[in-house]
Amino acid sequence: MSVDLLEVRNLKKYFSVHGGSLHAVDDVSLSIPKGSTLGLVGESGCGKSTLGRVVLGLLEATSGEILFGGENTLAFTKDRLSKFHQEAQIVFQDPFSSLNPRMSVYQLIAEPLLINRVCRGAEVEARVKKLMDTVGLAERLITSFPHELDGGRRQRIGVARALALNPDFIVLDEPVSALDVSIQAQILNLLSDLKKDHGYTYLFISHNLSVVRYVSDEVAVMYLGQVVEKSDNRELFKNPMHPYTKALLSAVPVIDLDRPRNRIILEGDVPSPIDPPPGCRFSPRCAAKGDRCAMESPKLVEVGSGHFVACHMAIAASCYP
Amino acid sequence: MLIPVILCVMIVLFTILYFTPGDPARIALGQEVTDEAITAFRSARGLDDPFVVQLGRYIYRAVFKADLGYSYVMKSPVSYELSSRIPMTAKLAFCAVLFSTLVGIPLGIICAIRQYSILDSVVTLVTLLGVSMPTFWTGLLLILAFSVHLGWFSSMGFGTLNEMVLPILTLSGSSIAIIARITRSSMLEVIKSDYIRTARAKGQRESVVIFRHALPNAMIPILTIISIQFGTLLGGSIITEAIFSISGVGRLMLEAISMRDYPIIQGGVLFISLAFCLINLAADILYAFVDPRIHVK
Amino acid sequence: MASNIIKGNSMWKYTLIRLRRNYLAVAGFVVIALLILVAVFAERIAPYGYSDQDYMMIRKSPSAAHWLGTDEFGRDVLSRLIYGSRISLQVGFIAVSISLVIGGAIGAVAGYFGGKTDNILMRIMDVQLAIPTILLAIVISSALGPGLFNLMVAVGITHIPNFARLMRASVLSVKGMEFIEAARAMGATHKRIILMYIMPNSIAPVIVQATLSVANAILFAATLSFLGLGIQPPYPEWGGMLSAARPYLRGNSYLSIFPGLAIMITIVALNCIGDGLRDALDPKQKR
């Protein structure tokens, strides 16, 4: 059993909004072993991006614990926090808006080095060039500005910037969803190469199940602020147990014409995350719901080796000890 | 929101003019009076009371008794002087806004649907000149051309239709230009939007696309600029009234400024600000009619 | 080498390229540059002094000796217009600097910190906006009395809310961008975020507004002087010259036309620059 680099316990993040309290992340517990990738899947508004930001301290947690290498990040002093910013980094979804349009490639990649006073002078330039090489950016682009580059190259800048401080842990927030298929493949390969070479730990946030399937070691599925199922990658795709996961998987358009399709079309939209009712969040759309579901919120329970699910029906049906 | 803003306007105006050098008693009584007369005048009007007391009294009387004080020079209540002049200014400003809206919006629409045409360039150039001409100069040029040389229109007063032409043209000149420019850019923005493409893809006539789909969506910035122009026109009426010798609030205030008749200045600015705020309020309410996404607070 | 890499802000480079294609804006720049030269070297350029009176030449139409004629005191109109450019340009640029600095600071603070600070500052701006600007300028300048400095203050104060609102909106829109979050994730300080991220990205609309405001400030100054509240005679102010020419509109219309033309040309030039800058800075305008 490897050591968990990141562990999140009972994390909550509520936003007070007009008309109530928005439960963006509601009692989520997760852990990521060092050197592995956790894929976090869910539809828009399920709280997956908020979770990523809370983990990095970009948003303040409402309650809960975040342990990074065994230390509680919520109790970090200012100095420790600035070191944590070097150890944990993020790559954003939108390579257009996440890069300061007034900075050149050099400035963008040098920025984390300068902010954290890692090095200075000629060394900065050498490091920037090395990083550009690592992520596959030609050195001649060093004076270019983001708007002169295509989405794929911009996302490479985002990756280089995240790598600049030699982090242990990187949150990848939908890093390829703004990109075209052929560019997406380039970036996915880059990320997987980097992980192999440097042993990074990733939290890979995405709405695209195929992409998550491809990059993750473990997968967690989120619905309305909660993790509804969590398991080893192969197990989850082979044997999904939560009705939402099943529907999600069946909804993915696939290009293999001979793959047996067992379409489950969910009715209606995702309900509002503002002051959600008690009981299972998914029950209003669930075809398999029972009496308990509307009353009592299911807990995440282990139903197979390392396979956790939060569904009364699935838990009842399982015969795992 | 309206009431606190107006109260604050009163406080600001009163404060500015209170601390302006010049003794109201001297202004009212002239230089050739005894010190006793001055003292008597000051105590009779409470001018020796502390600033806060005077301010409080002013606001109290203004709010509850519609009493804006007493003109030092005219020797009559400010509210009386104002009320006799308000209809003239209101008529002038209203006509000017109406005229500039009726001319400005169509000009803007034409430019937007014929973007990059010669007509668009000409109107753009003319509106550029329009926003760049000082009102008082426009007035003088109009008088020179239409009154002095051609003799078509009168250059004094604002009663008959003939007298109304030049003041309205003068006052609305820059407003037409501004409204036309905003209409043009707002329409261009809307015409680029996806739902206009949807309307065209339905096979809708271009005229219906423009007037039923595009124009209502472009109305918010246009309404905003019209309500702002109302304020500018009310302010600009000072100049227009001066040039065309129209006895409205503006001319009253201008005379008051040269005589240092502060109560009149206060009252005049207050009236115009109040009118301006009410028009902004009306615009806010109109927004909700134009756009269902906006709710009246 | 490193300095080469950092230098050359592409936004300005591209803005300049786009601006150069806009003939109106280029013409505007030329006019304003000429005007500044004229103002600086007024003594050398003006054929006469601004208060040199020639009682033999009262209200004479344009001639070879007096290109733009003479006024009611026999003063050379051209020379007075040349000296007058000093007033207009000073008022325009200094008044706008006042409102830019104060309004910009108010807007930036309100936008960046938000919450109560924002609320209080913006309500104050609302009060000021309730009074039509030209009226406020009239009240302030009548309270302060005539004079160049007072004129600049009066015009400057009235333009503060424009800049405050614009700066605030601009800062707010930039504040919501993902790259600000990215900077925070790298551990950047507030100071660095404001200086390196928010300022460079929110300044463009403010520059456009500043250019257009200079035009407006010149217009205001002329208006106030026209009403007898700005610069006092004998010093020539374009609006004041128009005011003095009013009685002679029928007989000596050139006295009313030339100062008005001077004002208009200056303002058209500034508006052309402002419009050009707006188009050049706005990426949406690209076609």
Added chain:
Amino acid sequence: MPDLTNNAPLLDIRDLAVQFNTDSGVVHAVNGLNLSIHRGKSLGLVGETGAGKTTTALALLRLIQSPPGEIKSGSMFFDGTDVLKMTETELRSMRGGRIAMIFQDPMTSLNPIMTIEEQIVEMISLHSGLRGNEVTTRAREMMTLVGIRPERGRDYPHQFSGGMRQRVGIAIALACEPALLIADEPTTALDVTIQAQVVDLIRNLQKVVNTSLLLITHDLGIVAEICDDVAIMYAGRLVEYAPLRPLYKRPMHPYTQGLFNAVPSLDSEPGGRLTVIQGLMPDPTDLPQGCGFSPRCPAAQDICRSVACGMKEYEPGHFVDCYFPNHAWEV
């Protein structure tokens, strides 16, 4: 392209070229496109950003903004009439009546200040010949058909979710039973489960209304679920055209093959490597000579870089614009 069946196609686009004159040069958005759709069939037009898919659709409706856009050449026969030669009146009755379109972004493609019923009614009264109450009745029918309760007709677009708005878009498009429905990335802006609802809806309604479908998308998976035929577009031209199964089973053009290889699938082995198409799309202001894909093509020869191949029928009904199809990619 020759007829694939005996009867004439519903839509036949030949040598279409559309360009945009921009500051940075002439953008060749569509560059000699040939495409046909048969009655009752659905065609998936697949390509990446900038391939010219949407431009093709807008050109078909003659909705290209001019300036800067311009249809340079070609012909587009719709039901036997050349769309490029139609009068404005003919065009108007074709738009919406014979060819209707569903747009990509349901958030921006509905008029925000008209109720959805008004927007559906507008379409019906333009093309159906129905009058008065019949129009409203038909609009309510359409709402029911796409799964919106008719009493919500009085609501405005902002009161609906993205998926519901796209249903409104579908109701508008199908209200007058067009002969051809163009769906431009109809599900790209939607979440997976909502996407499944909308795909399902389009597929079912296509049968109900009996319309041909031109589905524009970058998602090969959605094409697999709806379409009969597939056309792959690259840099303003078609590179491959075939019925669904042959194309998916045996893609022949190197670009198509690269595209299939680049898509991660639910069955892929975790942690594997995707085969990548190297390089970028060509600059549309400066297209390469010869085959547009040649600069990125691993199999490109000298001839590819000088003269484009043109569509060749390598197998019955399977057209490929390539001299050397079936070149195996090194994985």
